[in-house]
Each structure stands twice: as structure tokens, then as C-alpha cells.
Amino acid sequence: MNDLNNGKERICIVGAGLVGSLLSIVLGQRGYQVDLIEKRCDMRKEDIPGGRTIAMSLSQRGFKALEIVGLKDYIKQHTVPKTSRMVHLKDGSVQVQDYGRNGQAIHTINRKFINSALLDKAEATGNVTTLFDSHCVQFDLDKLEVEILNKQTGKCHFRTYDRIIGADGVFSKVANEMAKQEGANFERFSPEYGYKELVIPTDSENNWKLNNNVVHVWPQGHFNLVALPNTNKTFTCTLFLKLNGEISLNTLNDHKLIANFFNKHFPDVSNLIPDYCEQFMENPVSKIYSLKCSPWHYRNKVLLIGDACHAIAPFFAMGMNVGFEDCSVFDGLMSKFDEDLDVVFETFSRTRKVDTDAIADMSLYNFTSLGNSDNSNYHVKWQINRMLWNKLNDDWMPLYPMIAFSDIPLAEVRRRSVLQAYIVDKIIKEEHTIEMTDKWMDYIYAKYIRSEINGKQALSKDVLEA
Template identity: 40%
Template sequence: MHEIDRSESITVAGAGLVGSLLSLFLARRGFQVEVFERRPDMRRETVDAGRSINLAISARGLHALRQVGLEEEARRHAIPMRGRMIHPVSGALALQPYGKDDSQHINSISRAWLNKYLMTHAEETGRVRIRFRQRLQHVDFAAGTLSFLDEAGGATRQERAPVLMGTDGSGSVVRQEMTKLPGFSSNSELLSHGYKELTIPAGPGGSFRMEKNALHIWPRGAYMLIALPNEDGSFTCTLFLPFEGPVSFASLNSPGTLTAFFEEQFPDAVPLIPELTHDFFHNPTGTMVTVKGAPWHVGGRALLLGDAAHAIVPFFGQGMNCGFEDCVVLDSLLSRHTRWEDVFTEFFHLRKTNADAIADMAVENFIEMRDSTASPRFLLEKQVEKVLLNAFPGQFLSRYTLVSFSRVPYRLAYQVGTLAGGIVSELAEGLKRAEDVDLDRAARLIRERLVPFVEEHSDGFRPEG
């Protein structure tokens, strides 16, 4: 068995958000950390635009940053989003609040800013060294060695890595190397939709040209446009479309068809995106994938975390939050175990079911965002849900609230959401206004269905880590 030795160097593959935060946690525990990153240093070189969806950071991610003393600064660079601002093809805008009141909100934050901030703080511990343009090519788990191509110099070399943390994203080389071993499996499911980033520039003096404190959605059934606010007054827009079909990236193949499509489907967005044609045809088309695999570790030698272990589509805004929660859970296990294999085994046991749950919820939320948010019935049910959250605090719980505003394990949030959704659907039947909901009946249904479930799983409602 591989004992945990604080004098031993730990190797981290990938200096993205999760790898950089993980390095901070490990440095705090006294480890020396060697980080290898395929890309150039984004603090010194411009990274291609259009390759990342804006991030929504919520309770789980903020808690992780709090553990390493970085939450306060991150909040200063984040913009609260209190709900979804729905843009119909014609008609008035409608705000659908995320929580019971304005205190419950998610936050828009720049992926690039946060990644740079985490890398710099990791290096400032004096225990973390990040080496860039290092492309991982092979892992020999038995020998504890890695083969890298140094893309700056062109040489291939080996590095010793007795303990390896794979945080190298959804296309993880560490995971691919694991699946070559007996007993390992990995399934990657590509979403039939892709995405393209567009930009709404800031107004005069850095002003916001739409409501600042909202996540804007133009839901159109099989496709949608969203926009998240940035610190400089601009919005990053993301167009989600099928790859193929009558309305798809394949069909929007000329400036004329693109402009006509936007004028018909997103008329209020057209004057806000002056570089629409340039952005659409210049920026890459991104893909989205769900990754489920097992196990996530090779004995006590290597472990997958973040997207490398459980990539999810971005429609619940939980990819980074889930990855950051991985770091918190791993850190707590390091305080309880003396052997790496025990840490890795328990980590997989704790996180696998939760990662699968949020992966499924993210796909379901995609359908909700692009289709249901435009439905009057959906809007009524959301209003009923808000009434119940305020009328029965601590008793009525919604899936969105538990996922975004608490650290309750995802698997329980999923199950509670199913029960709560059933209650809301029954109570909304035949209603014209949410204020007319039968609170006596609501109290009975909550007592009969939700309360027993929460009491039965009371231990599980304590956050992981």
C-alpha cells in the first residue's frame, strides 16, 4: 500500500480551474506539486476567443474558494444573476427568479480571470510549479512515469509521478490511459447540439445594454441563445444549435441566411450584436460531452477529478462547481486517511453517484432552458414553487435551490426535485394565478412526501467534505 508522504511530490496533469485549485489545496497540506499544462500560459499569451462558455459560480464553488481564502476577491469580480430573463420572439421580457428572494442568486464570472487568479495564487505558495506547453502522451501506472512532448522545444521526455492527479479535462489523456487497463470503462456521449460564442459589447462608459443582474435566455424549442454579463459591461452570448438539420450550424452557411435567421428568431438581439457575422463565422463551433466512467483511480497511484472524471454539459452551471467540490472532498479525505488508495477509493465512492446525478440533471435542464421556459404552464409552476419555498421554509425544497444554493449531495437534490416537482405540478393543475395555490393541501403533500424522505436521508443532507 502507498502511504501518504508529505515530502513526496504530487503531479497534477492540467492547470485549468480544477487543477489550479487542487494544487492550492495540496500545497496547503504541505505537498510539493508539479503541474503540467498542454496550453501556453494564458497570463502571458492571448488565448483564442470563443472556446469557453461563461461560468456561473454558486454555493459549492464559492465554498471551495472560501477554504483557500479566495472567495472574497472572486466575489468582487462576479456579477450576481438573480434569475432568467426570458426574451420571447415578440412581447414583453419576463424575469424568472432563481430562488425565493434576491439573496439566492448565481454569479457570472470570467473563466479566464478565475483561472489566472488561481494559477498565480498556487504559484505564490512556493510549493507549486506549473510547466506549460507540456503535452502528455503516455502514462505508465505500474512504473509511475509520464511521457511528455515539450511543445516549446520539441523534445520528448519522461517524468516520475508516484502520485498523479488527472485534471486534464473532458478529453483527458490520463482517463484514456486508464481505460487501457483491465476493469476500466469510459463512455462519452456527445450532445447533438454545438455552441458558438457571440459578443454584445458594452454601451457608452461601460454601461450594460440589457438587465445586468440576470442570465438572458432566448428559448426557441430546438435551439436557444443565452447571454451572461461581464465586468466590463459586455455580455458573452452563446448560441446553441443542432449540428445538422433544417435549422443548424450546417444550414446557417452564409451571412444572408444567418442574418435572416437572427432577424426572425432573435430580433431584439440583432442591434446588440454588431459583429454577428464576423463572430459567427470566425469563432469555432464548440462541442459538449457527458463523460461517465469507472473507476476513477488506479490503486493509490492515480486519480481523476473534475471534467476528466465526469464531464457534464453546461446547462445547470455546475461543471466548475462540481469540480471544485471534488477538491473540497479530496482535501477532507486527506485529513482522515494515511494511505493514498484509501483516499482514492473513498473519493470515488462518494463522488461517482453525485457526478452521475448532476450529469443527468444538466441534460434535463437543457431541455427546460431551450423549450419549457417559454411555456405559460412552466412559468406558473415556477411561481407556485416560489410561493411554497416562502410559505414552507426548510420543509419545501426545490431541485434548483438544493443544487445551486446548498451543498446537499447532488444525488439527493435530484431525488428531492422529483418529489417536489410532482407536488408543484399537482397544485398548479387548474390554477390561473400562483397566489391562489391551496396552502393547506400543499402542507399535506409536503408532510406526506417530502418530509419523510428528508428525515430518512437526514445524514445525507450534510454536505460532502
């Protein structure tokens, strides 16, 4: 098979979602013959099937990968930048918390738009063949054979490849197949939370109803409402709530209960979404899944990527960004190992997981953090963190900017954030107010920070367990 393709291998990517499509460009641009196989219809020709979030936040890790394939500027032009989080407090006032500094922003992009742009670019390489309505129903991972059901004709056929890459999302069939191998670890979680999306329409003059340069958050402790601006001047509003229990997505099932719930917890909503009860009844409840598994490769010939091996809860809005970062890491390994794909598959599988495990843990933590973003302790910590960032620059970067605006490996982000949280807690415990922190910065730096951060010491066990 190699001889037919100028010595380049023939690769099957299962799943033409965000990550599979991007990886197909990386491989197509390097001259590999790629079949990109998708069970759904071609979203460029028909409506995207329901239940998928339409407004996605794109940040540095995602943009970096898009830059590699030459799509960064084009995609950026079609985004809405958001510089801050606007927290809507229970008394009706708002608190603005900047994500970064000097205008740093995360960007909202429409899922269908970006996925379509990736598919166009993949086909434009001349090396990627897209197959839609094509469901990969069986795999023989030893023979590298895929059985594909054509959903239009109802007929199955088999194709054999040099390699198979599973980019088929959290319910990955490729991952399920790999989980059968001896020594494989596989855990798919369905946390108790789900979500429902509502749309805030434009106002009567076809304008935004809320500030469109921020992400709006209505925190309620263990449930939250979040609104992201869309390019068409609407907002996608997502309610994250338990699936079952007294107040839950499954019990909010008639107009009266829904109206009572929103009037009590989110009184702003009735003005913003006149038909919120109707939308709530009509729109589906979606579950939140996460997945951890290992290894991500089989015989150095089969590989998993994106949600297929590390789906995470969406509370940092980072799943796509991390999946895109997978593609830039993969591309870096291709260059480093001179396209020796056996080595690339094995190294990617062995070295990348530590970072995706870290963001999975941090995402769950962020749900609690979002829910508490209206309390004063949270705000004090936020301000002290910012102050330290301004004074100490590279020696101190708060958690969110490290995730959204840097390339720092995610396991290192987690390590630093634990240490920083420990230091901020200590500063607050010793009753330093924000003003005192500012005034006594040199003292605080010498006492708490220099040895830990500047000395580049590993975080000691004592500190972690304190």
C-alpha cells in the first residue's frame, strides 16, 4: 500500500469532529493519504444534529494548533472576543473579573463554522478523503481493518489501512476496542451533572441584549447559569444542574416549576428570554461525560486522540482547546522524530496523558470555583492573585491565564496553581488584606514566595498535604 502513496502511509481517522478534522489537515499537509470517516451527514450541507453546544470558547492552546495548519487568522476573524467574566450577583449588581491583562481575551466561535472550515481545509490538502454517513461499526485492530456501514445504502464494506486513529469522541468505538486488550485501563464517568441550553435572542433593534465582550455567569453554588455571546448577536445560555434530585434537570418538567425555579434563582432570565419556559421544555437535557483511559496506542499502529481518550467536564471550556493542543503536540513529535510514526504514536500516548489528566481534574475544581465566584473570599483571592501577577510577572500567573493564555504544560499549570493557592491562603490566614498585600509585597515575596517559586523548588509533600 505504501508504494502507491509515494512511500507515505495510508491512515484512517475515525470521526470528523473538531479534533479528527484538524489532525487530518496536519497529516494531509505532510502528504499522508487520509480517509476521514464520519458517521453523521456533512454538516456543511445539512443542519448540525441537535444537542451540541454551538458557542465554543477558543483560547491560546487552540489558536496555536490552528496556526500550524494556517487557519488561525481566518478563524479569529469570525470570533467574538471576551476579556472578562461578568458575575451577576444576587442583589442585581455585577462584578467584572478580567480573564487576563492588557486586553487578553478568549474567543467565541460557532461549532459548525469552525468544524466546516477544518473540513474545507482538510479537503484542500488534496490528500484527505472525507466520507460522511459512514459509520465505523467494527475494527480488527491487528489486521488494521475497519468495517464501514454506509448509512445511505445500508451496505457495509471493509477497508484496510496502515494505521487507524480514533478521534471518535467520548463514546469512542476505537477506545472500547482497545479497552479489551490486556493491561488496558478504561473509565468513562457520567457525573451527576447535566446541562440544558437556551438562547437569549437579540433585542428589538437586532442588537445584543447584554455586554458582548464578557462571559456572563450567574453563580448559585452547586448550579450555575453561563451565557456566551454568539456572532449573530444572540447568547447561548447554559444551565448546569444536577440531573436528578429535588431541584434537577429531570424534575423541572412543567412550566410552573420552571418559572418558579428561574424567578427564584435567576430573575434576570425572564426579561432576557421571554419564551424561556417553552425553550426549556423543548430543548434536550444533555449529560456531561468524562473519560480517562490508557494506553492511548496499540502496537504503535492505532492511536486515540481528543475526547476519545480524555473527554473532560466542560467547566473550563477547554475540551476542544486541549484536543487541538493534542494535534500541535502530535505535529511537534512528527518533526522531532522525523515522521517515524511508530515512535510518534508511542511517545504521544506515553507523554501527553499527564497533561490531559491535569486539566480534567482542574475542570471539575472550576465548577465549584465558578459557583463561588460571587463570594467575598473568592474575590479577595482573585485580587491578591492579580496583584501578585502584576508585581511578579513570570514568577506568578493566576490559574485561568495559565490555562487560557499560555502554553505552559497543563501538568505544570496544576502544580503551580496548587502552590499558588497554598500561598494565597497563607497570606489571607495571616490577615493580610488586599491593601496590606500591596504595601508589604516585598515582605510577602521574601516570606512566602521566593523560596517556592523563584527558587524553582519542587512542591514539597508537606505543602501539598497542608
